[in-house]
Amino acid sequence: MKKFIHDFEVTRNIHITDDYFALNLKCPVSLPDMLPGQFAEVLVGNSATTYLRRPISIYDTNYDTNELSLLIKKVGDGTIALSKLKEGDILNLVYPLGNTFSMPQGENALLICGGVGIAPMLLLAKLLHSKGYNPDILIGGRTSADIIEPGKYEPYGEVFITTDDGSAGEKGMVTQHSLFTEKIKSYSIIYACGPDPMMKAVARVAASHQIPCEISLENTMACGIGACLCCVVETIDGNKTTCVDGPVFDTRTLKL
Amino acid sequence: MKKFIHDFEVTRNIHITDDYFALNLKCPVSLPDMLPGQFAEVLVGNSATTYLRRPISIYDTNYDTNELSLLIKKVGDGTIALSKLKEGDILNLVYPLGNTFSMPQGENALLICGGVGIAPMLLLAKLLHSKGYNPDILIGGRTSADIIEPGKYEPYGEVFITTDDGSAGEKGMVTQHSLFTEKIKSYSIIYACGPDPMMKAVARVAASHQIPCEISLENTMACGIGACLCCVVETIDGNKTTCVDGPVFDTRTLKL
Amino acid sequence: MLDLSVNVHKLLLKNPVMSASGTFGYGPEFDDFMDVNRLGGILTKACTSKNRDGNRYPRMAETPSGMLNSVGLQNKGVDYFIDVIYPKISHYNTHIIVNVSDSTVEGYMEVAEKLNPLEKITGIELNISCPNVKEGGMAFGTSCPMAGAVTKAVRGVYNKTMIVKLSPNVTNIAEIAKAVEDEGADSVSVINTLLGMAIDAEKRRPVLSTITGGLSGPAIKPVALRMVWQVSKAVKIPVIGLGGISNATDAIEFLLAGATAIQVGTANFVDPQVCIKILDGIEEYCSRHGITDIKELIGALES
Amino acid sequence: MLDLSVNVHKLLLKNPVMSASGTFGYGPEFDDFMDVNRLGGILTKACTSKNRDGNRYPRMAETPSGMLNSVGLQNKGVDYFIDVIYPKISHYNTHIIVNVSDSTVEGYMEVAEKLNPLEKITGIELNISCPNVKEGGMAFGTSCPMAGAVTKAVRGVYNKTMIVKLSPNVTNIAEIAKAVEDEGADSVSVINTLLGMAIDAEKRRPVLSTITGGLSGPAIKPVALRMVWQVSKAVKIPVIGLGGISNATDAIEFLLAGATAIQVGTANFVDPQVCIKILDGIEEYCSRHGITDIKELIGALES
Ligand SMILES: Cc1cc2nc3c(=O)[nH]c(=O)nc-3n(C[C@H](O)[C@H](O)[C@H](O)COP(=O)(O)OP(=O)(O)OC[C@H]3O[C@@H](n4cnc5c(N)ncnc54)[C@H](O)[C@@H]3O)c2cc1C
Numbered sequence A, B: 001m002k003k004f005i006h007d008f009e010v011t012r013n014i015h016i017t018d019d020y021f022a023l024n025l026k027c028p029v030s031l032p033d034m035l036p037g038q039f040a041e042v043l044v045g046n047s048a049t050t051y052l053r054r055p056i057s058i059y060d061t062n063y064d065t066n067e068l069s070l071l072i073k074k075v076g077d078g079t080i081a082l083s084k085l086k087e088g089d090i091l092n093l094v095y096p097l098g099n100t101f102s103m104p105q106g107e108n109a110l111l112i113c114g115g116v117g118i119a120p121m122l123l124l125a126k127l128l129h130s131k132g133y134n135p136d137i138l139i140g141g142r143t144s145a146d147i148i149e150p151g152k153y154e155p156y157g158e159v160f161i162t163t164d165d166g167s168a169g170e171k172g173m174v175t176q177h178s179l180f181t182e183k184i185k186s187y188s189i190i191y192a193c194g195p196d197p198m199m200k201a202v203a204r205v206a207a208s209h210q211i212p213c214e215i216s217l218e219n220t221m222a223c224g225i226g227a228c229l230c231c232v233v234e235t236i237d238g239n240k241t242t243c244v245d246g247p248v249f250d251t252r253t254l255k256l
Numbered sequence C, D: 001m002l003d004l005s006v007n008v009h010k011l012l013l014k015n016p017v018m019s020a021s022g023t024f025g026y027g028p029e030f031d032d033f034m035d036v037n038r039l040g041g042i043l044t045k046a047c048t049s050k051n052r053d054g055n056r057y058p059r060m061a062e063t064p065s066g067m068l069n070s071v072g073l074q075n076k077g078v079d080y081f082i083d084v085i086y087p088k089i090s091h092y093n094t095h096i097i098v099n100v101s102d103s104t105v106e107g108y109m110e111v112a113e114k115l116n117p118l119e120k121i122t123g124i125e126l127n128i129s130c131p132n133v134k135e136g137g138m139a140f141g142t143s144c145p146m147a148g149a150v151t152k153a154v155r156g157v158y159n160k161t162m163i164v165k166l167s168p169n170v171t172n173i174a175e176i177a178k179a180v181e182d183e184g185a186d187s188v189s190v191i192n193t194l195l196g197m198a199i200d201a202e203k204r205r206p207v208l209s210t211i212t213g214g215l216s217g218p219a220i221k222p223v224a225l226r227m228v229w230q231v232s233k234a235v236k237i238p239v240i241g242l243g244g245i246s247n248a249t250d251a252i253e254f255l256l257a258g259a260t261a262i263q264v265g266t267a268n269f270v271d272p273q274v275c276i277k278i279l280d281g282i283e284e285y286c287s288r289h290g291i292t293d294i295k296e297l298i299g300a301l302e303s
C-alpha cells in the first residue's frame, strides 16, 4: 500500500476523560484507503522534549469528509502535547502504516481490548460488521474510567465489559469473563490489543482452545516504515518488524 | 533588586506587523517594580528546537492590572513559537534582570533606537517624561515596515524617524538625521538600542561631541543572572556580564 | 547554472546529499516519499558475512533531540544481499554504497570481496565503529593499529571506492583517520554513533536489551561537526560528514567544516522527505549566496 | 523517615543534589530563587592561580537540547577568591567545593594549597577536563599519566576531600578514573563537557570565538550516564554523576547507574529552581517506591 505524508488540520479535539482524547483530522487531499490495525506516525511539533514521531492507530475514518480520527491516551510528554492541539492546528502524519488483521475463517469473532488498545478495534469491528459478521467485543480496564466510548462499538457487535475492580461490567481480567467459559469455543478467531500481559493471557487461552489469535503489538518505534529495524519482535522466522510486518501478528508465529 | 520567577498568563497577543508582535502578560501576583532597560528571560515551551530561555526587554508595564508587555521580533524558532501563543496560554518569566539607564545630568535627552531596539526605550521615555524631561526619540529602520508603534512614544517626547529608503521620515541612517547637525549639542545624554553598527555609529558621534552615551546590548545569553559568564562584553575594567552589569553600558567604559 | 556535484574519490556524486547506513533501509522504503534517484548516494544497512539476528528488543530509546539504538547489524548476510536485495535496488540511478561490517578481519574481507564484482555497487563503507555488537565493531575503530589493519586487509581485496566510517568514541579521531588513510582508505565518514545509555527509572532497568547503545540525531551534531573539522584538517582524502544533520543549514555547516559530502541519518525517521528538502535547501542557499559550484563551500569556514 | 544523606569520602552530604561548576556562580546568584542551603553542596566556578579574563565573546551557542560554551575559566584568581568571595559565601550551611583549574601542575598545587586552610571549603574538585583553554585544561584529563600526575601532585598539598573531574573526550574513561584513584583521588565527577563546535552558515564563521567549545545539557545525558556506569564499575571511590540532568528522573537514573551524588549544570539556566525541584522529586520518587534510604538506589540498576 502506498504511504503518504500529509499536513492534516485539526477539526476537533474531544476530551473524553482526563486521560483520553480524540483528534479529528482533515486530510488536505482525498483520504487514501486505510485498513483496520494500520497506524500513523504523528509528528509532535509543540513539545520541547519529544523528538521522534509517535505511532498512533487509525481509530476511525470518514471518507465523505476526508477525516480520520485518533484516540490517544496521555502517557508522556508527546501525547500530552498532542492533547493541547486546538481546532485549526496542523498535524503532520506519515500513514497508513503496517499490516492489517485477517478475516475470520468461520462464523464468529471475538475482539478483546484493554485501555487504549480499543483504538485499532473500531475499524476492525466496522469491517467485520460490513462483511456480515456480528463480532463480540470485550473491553477490559482497571476501573470504569478505562472503558472508553464503548457505545461506539455497539452498532457493530455485542459489547462486553470487565474491570479489575468491578466498577463496570464483570469484575476481573478479560480472560476471566464469562464469555471464556462456554462461548469461547464458538469463535473462529480472536483479535486482541492491549497491555502485554493481557495479550499474552489471551494468546494462551486461544491456543489452549486451538483458536487462531491475532494481536496488535505496540513496540517502540523510530521510523515506522521498516528502515531502522528498531521495532522488531521475535517470530519463528526470526526477527520481524512491528511497523511493516506487523503491528498485527498471528500469535502462533510469535515467540511469546 | 530581587528577581522572580512567575508563570504569566497571556492576556493578548497583538500582531503588529508580519515581523513584530506584542505579548500582554498578567502576573499571578502583584507585579514587582521594573526599571527601564531591564529584561526577562522567557521560557519557550512550545518549540521543539529551542532549549535555553530567550532574553526579552520589558516593553511596558501596567501596575494597575499587574500586566507587563513584551515587544518581539520574529527572527528564529524561539520567537516564532512565542508569536503563536494565544490568550490563556502560560509563559514562564525570570525577571526583572539587568541594570537600568542613568538619568540625564542636564536638560535634554535623545533616545535612538533601531528595529526591535525600541523595546527598552518606551519605559525610559515614560520615566524621563515623568521626571519632567521632554526627550527626543529618534527611530530608525530600513523601511517604514521597521518603524513599530511610533505613536506609543509621542506622549512622552518628540518622535523623529529615519529609514534607509526614505519610505518614512528622513532618508538615511539615524546618525544622518538633521538632529545631528545642530540640535545634537543640546543633549546632555544619548541613549541607544539597536543593531551593533548603529550603536557604534551613535557612540562615535556622541564621543565626538563629548556627550555621555548609554547603549543597551543584546549579547547572547545562557542564564541571564550572572551565573554562566557567557554574555560578557569587554570593558576598560575587564570582562563584564551583559546580564547583570548590563545590558546598559556607558559607551566610554566599553572597548568598542 | 549551479554545479552541485562533488567527487568522493572515484565516485562522482550528482550532489553531496546521501542517506546514512541503517537509517534508510536499502532505499525502497523511501520510494513513496521521494525520488531516491535525486540523492547523491545511498548507504545501505550494514552487510555482514553471515546472517545476523541483531540484538534483542528493546533496541531503541528516545533521548533529548536524539535516540539510542542497539540494532546490532541485523541483516541476512552478504549472499542474501547479492541474491535477493541487489536485484531489487540495482535499478537506482545513484551510487549505492554498501556498509560493510563484521566481527573479524576475515569477515570484512569476505563481504568486500563478494561485493567487488557488483556493477551497481560503486563503493563500500567499512563500518569499524558499530557500538552495538559484542565482538569486533567499535573495537576496530578505537585503536589506530586495528583500524589500520582492517583497512589494509580489505584494501587488498577491494578495488573500488572504499570509505572507512570512524567512531567518535575516541580521544583523537584525527589520528585514526590518518591511520586508515595511510592504509589505503579512499575517504572517511565521520561520525558513527556516540556510545550512550538509557535507564528506565521506574523499572530500575536499562531501556536497551544491550544496556548501552549508539546515540544519534541533532544532539550529537556539535560533536560531529567538531570531528569533521578536525579530521578534514588532518587528512587529504575526502571526508563525508554526518551526525545530526536535519536540514540544509546543518548540511552547509558540515561542508564549511570540511566535508565533501554529507549523510543524513536519524532525521529520515522524523521526516521521510528530509533528504530532498536538504537538497532543495542547499540549492536555495547557493543561489542566495551567489555560489555557482558547491565545491566552493567545502572547508570554506573563515576563522 | 527518608534518609537522603550520602557520603562522598569524608563529606556527609545532606542529600545527593549539588550544583555543577560554572553554572551556579558562587551560590548567591540563586538566592532569590531558592534556599541554597537545601542543596547537598555547591561546586563553585573554576578557580585558578592567577586572574583570567577567559575567552573573547561570543562564548556560547545554543545547540539541540544543549549548549556549547567557551567561557575559558574566567575568574579573578585564588587570592581574590579567598579575600573577596569566600567571606560572601562562607555563611552557607552546605558543602562548598571549589573547582580548581590551571594550566600547569604547579598552578593546580598553588590553588589547592591556598584553599586547604579555608574552614568552609570542605573539598575541591580538580578540573582536568576543561576543553576551553589553550594550555593545560582538557589535556590533563585525556591521558592516564598526566591525569595521574596532577592528581598526585595536588594530593601532596591538599588533605581534605579531593574530587577529580573527568573529561568525556576519551576512548576509555574508566582507565583514567582508575589512574586518578590510584594517585589518591577521593572521588571522581563524571562528566565535564564534550568537545563540540558550532558554525554560523550565513556568516560562514564559527559561532564561538574559540571555534570549539564544551557541549552540555540534556543532549549529552546518554553519554554521561554510560560513562558513570562504566566508571562506577571500575573504581571503588564514590562517583559523582553529571551531564544533562534536568529533573528528578534524570537524577535517579544517575544514582541507579552508580553515582553516589549528582550535579546539576546547564539546567540551572533553563529553570533557576531546578535543583530544588530535583530534590523534591527525588523525595517523591522514594516515597512512591517505598525507599527509606537513598543509598539503596546507588548502583541499583538491575540488568
Ligand atoms: C502501532 C502502534 C499503535 C499505537 N496506537 C496508539 C493509539 O491509538 N493511541 C495511543 O494513545 N497510543 C498508541 N500507541 C502507543 C503510543 O505510541 C505511545 O503511547 C506514545 O508513543 C507515547 O508517547 P509519549 O511521548 O506520550 O510518552 P513517552 O514519554 O515516550 O513515554 C511515556 C511512558 O510510556 C512508555 N511507552 C512509550 N511508548 C511506548 C510503547 N510503544 N509501548 C510501551 N510503552 C511505551 C514509556 O516507556 C514511558 O514509560 C501505539 C503504539 C504503536 C507502536
Ligand SMILES: Cc1cc2nc3c(=O)[nH]c(=O)nc-3n(C[C@H](O)[C@H](O)[C@H](O)COP(=O)(O)OP(=O)(O)OC[C@H]3O[C@@H](n4cnc5c(N)ncnc54)[C@H](O)[C@@H]3O)c2cc1C
Binding pocket: B039, B050, B054, B055, B056, B057, B058, B070, B071, B072, B073, B074, B075, B076, B077, B078, B079, B080, B116, B119, B120, B217, B218, B219, B220, B221, B247
Ligand atoms: C538584554 C536583551 C534584550 C532583548 N530584548 C529584546 C526584545 O525586547 N525584543 C526582541 O524581539 N528581541 C530582544 N532581544 C533579542 C532576542 O533575545 C533574540 O532575538 C532571541 O533570543 C532570538 O531567539 P530565536 O529563537 O527566535 O532565534 P535564534 O534561532 O536563536 O536565532 C535566530 C538568529 O538571530 C541571531 N540571534 C539570536 N539571538 C541574538 C542576539 N542576542 N543578538 C544577536 N543575534 C542574535 C542568531 O544568531 C540567528 O542568526 C534581546 C536580547 C537581549 C540580550
Ligand SMILES: Cc1cc2nc3c(=O)[nH]c(=O)nc-3n(C[C@H](O)[C@H](O)[C@H](O)COP(=O)(O)O)c2cc1C
Binding pocket: A222, A228, A229, A230, C020, C021, C022, C023, C045, C046, C069, C071, C073, C099, C127, C130, C165, C191, C192, C193, C215, C216, C217, C218, C220, C242, C243, C244, C245, C263, C264, C265, C266, C267
Ligand atoms: C537505527 C540506526 C541504525 C544504524 N545502523 C548502522 C549500520 O548498520 N552501520 C553503520 O555504519 N551505521 C549505522 N548507524 C549509524 C548512522 O549511519 C549514523 O552514523 C549515525 O546515526 C549518526 O548520524 P545521524 O545523527 O544523522 O543519525 C545506525 C544509526 C541508527 C539510528
Ligand SMILES: Cc1cc2nc3c(=O)[nH]c(=O)nc-3n(C[C@H](O)[C@H](O)[C@H](O)COP(=O)(O)O)c2cc1C
Binding pocket: B222, B228, B229, B230, D020, D021, D022, D023, D045, D046, D069, D071, D073, D099, D127, D130, D165, D191, D192, D193, D215, D216, D217, D218, D220, D242, D243, D244, D245, D263, D264, D265, D266, D267
Ligand atoms: C557555561 C558553563 C561553564 C562551565 N564552567 C566550568 C568550570 O569552570 N569548571 C568545570 O569543571 N566545569 C565547568 N562547566 C561544566 C559543567 O560543570 C558540567 O560538567 C557540564 O556542563 C555538564 O553538565 P550539564 O550538562 O548538567 O551542564 C561549565 C559548563 C557550562 C555550561
Ligand code: FES
Binding pocket: A220, A221, A222, A223, A224, A225, A226, A227, A228, A229, A230, A231, A232, A241, A242, A243, A244
Ligand atoms: S520502527 Fe523502524 S523498522 Fe520499525
Ligand code: FES
Binding pocket: B220, B221, B222, B223, B224, B225, B226, B227, B228, B229, B230, B231, B232, B241, B242, B243, B244
Ligand atoms: S547570561 Fe549568564 S552570566 Fe550573563
